[in-house]
Amino acid sequence: xxxxxxxxxxxxxxxxxxxxxxxxxxxxxxxxxxxxxxxxxxxxxxxxxxxxxxxxxxxxxxxxxxxxxxxxxxxxxxxxxxxxxxxxxxxxxxxxxxxxxxxxxxxxxxxxxxxxxxxxxxxxxxxxxxxxxxxxxxxxxxxxxxxxxxxxxxxxxx
Amino acid sequence: xxxxxxxxxxxxxxxxxxxxxxxxxxxxxxxxxxxxxxxxxxxxxxxxxxxxxxxxxxxxxxxxxxxxxxxxxxxxxxxxxxxxxxxxxxxxxxxxxxxxxxxxxxxxxxxx
Numbered sequence: 001x002x003x004x005x006x007x008x009x010x011x012x013x014x015x016x017x018x019x020x021x022x023x024x025x026x027x028x029x030x031x032x033x034x035x036x037x038x039x040x041x042x043x044x045x046x047x048x049x050x051x052x053x054x055x056x057x058x059x060x061x062x063x064x065x066x067x068x069x070x071x072x073x074x075x076x077x078x079x080x081x082x083x084x085x086x087x088x089x090x091x092x093x094x095x096x097x098x099x100x101x102x103x104x105x106x107x108x109x110x111x112x113x114x115x116x117x118x119x120x121x122x123x124x125x126x127x128x129x130x131x132x133x134x135x136x137x138x139x140x141x142x143x144x145x146x147x148x149x150x151x152x153x154x155x156x157x158x
Numbered sequence: 159x160x161x162x163x164x165x166x167x168x169x170x171x172x173x174x175x176x177x178x179x180x181x182x183x184x185x186x187x188x189x190x191x192x193x194x195x196x197x198x199x200x201x202x203x204x205x206x207x208x209x210x211x212x213x214x215x216x217x218x219x220x221x222x223x224x225x226x227x228x229x230x231x232x233x234x235x236x237x238x239x240x241x242x243x244x245x246x247x248x249x250x251x252x253x254x255x256x257x258x259x260x261x262x263x264x265x266x267x268x269x270x
Contacts, residue, residue: 041244103237110230121223131215135207139227143234150238153245155252 040100043157048104049148051090056144059083059115060137066122067133080119087112107147114143163205166212196235200228 062079069076091112094105118136122128128136167179186208189201207224210216 041241041248103241107234107237110234114227114230117223117226121219125219129215131210132220135203135210135216135220135224136227138203139224139231142231143227146231146234146238150241153238153242155245155248 042097042101042104042154044151044154045097048090048094049151051086051093052144052148052151055083055086055090056141056148059140059144063118063133063137063140066118066136067128067130071119071122083115084119087115104147104150107143107150111140111143111147114140161205161209162212163208166208196232200232203228 062076062083065071065076065079071077071080087108091105091108094101094108097104118140164183167177167182170177170179172179186201186205189197190205192198192201203224207216207221211218211221
C-alpha cells in the first residue's frame, strides 16, 4: 500500500516536472526569439522586390555599353543619369521604412555605391575589355541577387 | 602543372617579405573547400582574377577593384544572413503567440 502511494506521488511529480520543463522551454524560446527580433524586421515588400528585379537587367545592359560606347555623351549619358536617379529613389524608399529595414537600406546603399564606383572607374580608365566587363557584370549582378534573395527571405504580412 | 597564379605568386620578388605567399595560397585553397557556397564562389572568383592578372588579361587596378567588390558582396551576404535569422525568429515568436499561447493553452484550460 505504501509502495503504491510512493509511486503515485512519483508519477504526479514526474508529470508536474514535465509540464514545468515544457513551459520553461517554450518561455525560453519565446524570450530568445523576442531578443532576436527586438530591433525588428520589416515584412516582405513587393515594391522593393519589383524595383530590384526591374533595375537589375537594365544595369546589366548598360554595363554592356561600357565596353563600346562613349558614356559621357548622349544617349548613354542620359541613360546613366536615369539609372543613378532610380537607385537614389530606391534608397530613399527603403530609408523611409525606418530602422527596422536597416539591412535592406545598407544593401541598396552598397549597390548604389558599387555602381557609382564602377562608373567612375569607367570614366577614368576608358572602355572595358571583355574580361573586365564580364567580371564587373558578374559582381553587380550578384549584388542585386543578394538584395533580391534578402527580400524574399522576409515573412509575408498575412 | 600549377595554376598560372601560383607560378605568378611564386615568381614575385619579395625581398622585404611583404607577402606571406603560403598564407595567400592557403587562404584561397581553404576558402574553396568552405562549407558555405557563397564563400566557395568568392574564392573561385579570387582564383580566376589572380589567373587573369597573371596572364596580363586585367590590370592591377582592375584586380584591386574586384577585391573591393568581393568585400562589399561579403558584407551584403552577412546582412542577408542577419535577415534570415530575424525572419526565423519572427516566425517562431508569431507561432508561439498564435499557436501555443492563443490556441494550445486555451485548449488545455478547456480540458481542465
